[in-house]
Amino acid sequence: MHAMKRRTHSRRHADGDSSSREGGRDERKLRTRRALLDAALLLLEGERSFSSLSLREVTKGAGITPAGFYRHFSGMEELGHALIEDSFRSLHELMRRAREGALPSAHMIRASVATFLDHVAAHRAHFGFIAKERFSGSSVIRIAIRKEVRLWIGDLAVDLSRFPALAKFNAEDLQMLAGMMVNVVVGATEVLLDTLPGDAEALQRIYRLAEKQMRLVMLGTSLWDSSRGGADHAA
Amino acid sequence: MHAMKRRTHSRRHADGDSSSREGGRDERKLRTRRALLDAALLLLEGERSFSSLSLREVTKGAGITPAGFYRHFSGMEELGHALIEDSFRSLHELMRRAREGALPSAHMIRASVATFLDHVAAHRAHFGFIAKERFSGSSVIRIAIRKEVRLWIGDLAVDLSRFPALAKFNAEDLQMLAGMMVNVVVGATEVLLDTLPGDAEALQRIYRLAEKQMRLVMLGTSLWDSSRGGADHAA
DNA sequence: GATCACAGTCAACGACCGTTTACATACATT
């Protein structure tokens, strides 16, 4: 929504020349907006939580005055929402590219765990932000994150439904399975974010743990019976 | 440390009479301390995060002046630590009582999932606090929580080692398994904390999901081979 | 070249913050 107020007339003088330094008016605006987002992300990189950030220090980090902030966002909450969108955008692209590959296979699952965790390690700041705000942010931010995660689980469930080995899973159980798999990588992500950025040994340990957990789940699926456990659990 | 400065001489005039209203000097202090903790917990009950609470509003909630706060805690961080201790104390008691029961059985696992989630639902505020601060709190608070969770997983691993069906699990894999089980209940906890307090239907759904995930994991264990996956995963 | 739109500045406001100091009051010890 309201994505960059397209003017009725657009300037196209710099269309062919991409090296326009100190470029046009709204490119400058975009640059400042980015500076604000980057400044917030940088402050978040320590152990600060988003709700503890002040508007003033974000603008200080971005090199503008507090009043200038309102030319870009209505308040910190809107900036937080933009951060979430940024964070998930790259993840969605990653998943889309992965989905375009070959048919899913058991080996592929383990490979995509590694791919995902590599992505997290490469976008530490974004995922650190998400991990922190998933439970402690304002309700609008929390709900936005939750929506994205649910979407992610849904996509994964669709992918899983193409496994021949999972044909006996009904829709609800597929969702449950996808939820568990996401749980595993989210858990690994959160542990990963607690390690120092360069610690290769810790990284190996985390990958191996997630991989094992994934294998345990896959083993369980081979014995699963979806016809069981529908509503016969009455205490 | 420095837990309640025991005076050399202790007063014992009110020893036999437990109904001493407006009781002694340090009972009054304890009452105020409790009021501070309760006020913080109450403020936390909404969507506020601990780091966003101010000392002044906590004291206001407890009915004392800001300066009085320092008679009980050196600052908000110390109060946060006390909250963590309170939160886990009741959980530890629950687990200890559960451990004193009969030998573990497959059915018991499902039962204890329900027991645990009941406990969470009954102590919503405490677990909401922990869920929020697990990733976004100050590092000292985060580390304190992590220590408790790791302890919990360790205890569970010991319990699991008594299962005949899990005899083929080595120590590392037992730890992994316990970690997964804790993951399942923690995940369920976090979903539970997002439902309205009285929503029995949502509660049922959450219980059933956690139960299913637990069953899937248990199925996986019956096919597990601990001799596999030691270090043969080299990419 | 005149005009307009707008990103960013500057100064100020009222509010709340954590912390300190000196003081009052009630209880426990003697």
Place this chain on the structure above:
DNA sequence: AATGTATGTAAACGGTCGTTGACTGTGATC
């Protein structure tokens, strides 16, 4: 009854906060 001792109060401090209104300069439009 006299004397600490410690919980809580009252007032003030310097600082940061979000938000505002009037402004300035510059790039886009006419």
